[in-house]
Amino acid sequence: MKIGLIGLNQTGKTSLFDLLTGKESAALAGGGKGTPNVGTGVVPDERIDFLSELCKPKKTTYAKIEFTDVAGFSTADKARNSGAAKFLNDVRPCDALVHVLRAFDSDSVIHSLGAVNPARDLESVETEMMFADLEMIEKRIARINAGKKVTKEHTEEIELLQRCFSQIENGGSIKDMELPESERIAIRGYSFLTEKPRLAVVNMDESQWMGSKSWPNKEALQVLCTSLSVPLIELCVATELEISRLPEDDRQLFMEDLGIEQSGISVLARAAYRLLGLISFMTIGSDEVRAWTIEDGTVARVAAGKIHTDIERGFIRAEVVKFGDLRELGTMAKVKEKGLFKLEGKDYVVIDGDIINFRFNI
Ligand SMILES: Nc1nc2c(ncn2[C@@H]2O[C@H](COP(=O)(O)OP(=O)(O)O)[C@@H](O)[C@H]2O)c(=O)[nH]1
Ligand SMILES: [Mg+2]
DSSP: OEEEEEOBTTSSHHHHHHHHHOOOOTTTOOSSOSOOEEEEEEOOOHHHHHHHHHHOOSEEEOOEEEEEEOOOBSOOSSOTTSSHHHHHHTTTTOSEEEEEEEOOOOSSSOOTTSSOOHHHHHHHHHHHHHHHHHHHHHHHHHHHHHSSOOOHHHHHHHHHHHHHHHHHHTTOOGGGSOOOHHHHHHHHTTOOGGGSOEEEEEEOOHHHHTTSOOOTTHHHHHHHHHHHTOOEEEEOHHHHHHHHTSOHHHHHHHHHHHTOOSOHHHHHHHHHHHHHTEEEEEEOOSSEEEEEEEETTOBHHHHHHHHOHHHHHTEEEEEEEEHHHHHHHOSHHHHHHTTOOEEEOTTOBOOTTEEEEEEEOO
């Protein structure tokens, strides 16, 4: 899964990127120029911790998310040539986007739009995304019309693009259009920005996090996120980043002190999985314990293909144990004894937390 971090300058994107990936880019990066940072975040999973402890495998593999941290842009509403479209191009390959919004108060960090107001910032970045999509649609239509021959397919494409155009012109996102599957797939090829699911992270300082201080337009931000169908997550990025760099023993203590129950990557990954309709199944063995990410509703045979196309092709049966049962009973033998070890066919719909062993023959 690929996730792009977007937002105005100095909102904490690179800090968040570092928190998610364990890198140290913030110290190096300047204020908004250059190429995007790309890195991998490991999705913490207590189930994998448990299974790894149980199986003592040679290798333990958690789910991963690839993050792209783009350089921010400084202004939105006025200058169309602010370069936003160029930066936003870097996240076109992403499956989802995260708006990083500044709530934190700081005299030493300049705000590119003058004052702290995450609701306005979200709106201005969304506006940039809309303009970028409108421009793409216009270009595509112009290119088709300039062609020698306009086929029936072209006419249909133009008609679909025009519907997308109206959706955006009316202040909507392509992601919220009701489209038949075939059109949804056709649209995906364009990598439109407003077609991507989004999350919003409001980046708070410590006193905001502890609840002793608020920020301007807090309610407006919640209302806006609801109307955009963009889930809102609260993080305290700079503080959590500092804590993440402490020796392990101290980390837990500081996290507890601040009431941070889950790490930023946990919170974000969970929200992203929910947003994208993703779940995990696990494979276990003495070689490897591993988490696999699939879409909710995936059947066993297709899930097998995640591991290897041969396993999908030669699929015979899926041996399925529920993680909860194994945790409760402690050993595979007891799970079998209780009759909780199930053989499932190719059309079995995989459930989050299934531990699966695929039997196959090629
Ligand atoms: N006080 C405070 N400063 C922060 C916070 N998050 C980021 N910063 C600072 O804001 C500046 C910009 O952060 P950066 O992550 O580079 O933002 P980007 O331009 O969006 O990538 C840096 O000096 C950070 O240390 C925060 O939560 N509180
Ligand atoms: Mg940055």
